[in-house]
Amino acid sequence: MSEQPIIKIRGLSNSFGDQVIHQGLDLDVRRGEILGVVGGSGTGKSVLMRSVIGLQRPTAGEIEVLGENMIDRSEDEAKNIRRRWGILFQNGALFSTLTVAENVEVPIREYFPHLKPPLLDEIAGYKIAMSGLPADAGPKYPSELSGGMRKRAGLARALAMDPELLFLDEPTAGLDPIGAAAFDELIRSLQKRLDLTVFLITHDLDTLHEICDRVAVLADHKVIAVGTIAELLALDHPWIQEYFNGPRGRAASVNHGEAVPG
Numbered sequence: 536m537s538e539q540p541i542i543k544i545r546g547l548s549n550s551f552g553d554q555v556i557h558q559g560l561d562l563d564v565r566r567g568e569i570l571g572v573v574g575g576s577g578t579g580k581s582v583l584m585r586s587v588i589g590l591q592r593p594t595a596g597e598i599e600v601l602g603e604n605m606i607d608r609s610e611d612e613a614k615n616i617r618r619r620w621g622i623l624f625q626n627g628a629l630f631s632t633l634t635v636a637e638n639v640e641v642p643i644r645e646y647f648p649h650l651k652p653p654l655l656d657e658i659a660g661y662k663i664a665m666s667g668l669p670a671d672a673g674p675k676y677p678s679e680l681s682g683g684m685r686k687r688a689g690l691a692r693a694l695a696m697d698p699e700l701l702f703l704d705e706p707t708a709g710l711d712p713i714g715a716a717a718f719d720e721l722i723r724s725l726q727k728r729l730d731l732t733v734f735l736i737t738h739d740l741d742t743l744h745e746i747c748d749r750v751a752v753l754a755d756h757k758v759i760a761v762g763t764i765a766e767l768l769a770l771d772h773p774w775i776q777e778y779f780n781g782p783r784g785r786a787a788s789v790n791h792g793e794a795v796p797g
């Protein structure tokens with residue numbers, strides 16, 4: 536794993552009216568890692584992700600993604616960077632009037648408008664299979680799929696353009712524990728196979744233990760700590776201790792065979 540950050544955030548501030556969300560937030564995401572982002576509800580995890588992908592204009596700060604400055608880019612420049620990442624939004628954000636295959640084809644058509652259906656279908660079929668969906672999922676509409684299958688369809692679309700970077704917003708939310716564990720496994724295996732860097736917002740302690748290389752903690756308007764779970768546990772911050780060392784945190788540690796302090 537290289538030390539060169541694939542996402543570099545410095546001095547990021549975001550506010551809505553009087554409500555300060557981020558102030559002076561710094562964060563590096565290293566190439567090839569799965570970085571988990573955690574924090575209490577409303578601490579601004581989604582706003583952080585939206586800032587990085589250019590959907591939220593920060594009030595101050597610098598954001599570099601894949602070596603490119605993300606602030607004040609022209610639409611053409613932004614489009615060129617966007618094709619290098621994939622995003623799985625919390626609810627899957629699939630177009631309900633398109634089939635799964637058509638959903639996967641949306642970004643491909645945007646960048647390669649001249650590709651003909653046989654090739655488009657072939658690429659979509661490949662991404663659908665890669666996401667662990669059966670081949671017969673392609674012609675189905677999102678409403679015909681289970682929640683877990685919809686997530687996989689969203690993932691297939693996120694992978695459509697062979698991204699280097701994947702943004703996942705609470706990918707296991709709403710899945711049963713077995714479905715969530717299977718989805719974790721899928722993310723880990725895809726990350727290895729495709730050499731992806733993953734920015735992953737989650738509340739799921741099992742996901743953090745199972746697949747995250749490092750975890751960034753949002754509190755007090757910034758990233759207060761980033762490291763492995765063992766490194767975070769060594770810190771004396773009340774939220775971190777409560778989160779990882781509370782009853783659920785301890786159960787997750789035990790389930791993953793880690794030593795639980797005191």
Ligand SMILES: Nc1ncnc2c1ncn2[C@@H]1O[C@H](COP(=O)(O)OP(=O)(O)OP(=O)(O)O)[C@@H](O)[C@H]1O
Pocket residue numbers: 551556574575576577578579580581582583
């Ligand atoms: N477009 C917006 N306009 C005004 N306020 C917003 C906007 N987007 C987010 N907020 C506010 O910013 C705060 C942070 O929101 P965000 O969704 O990033 O939190 P979060 O950490 O992802 O929370 P959760 O864990 O509950 O999903 C919230 O108080 C939210 O209401």
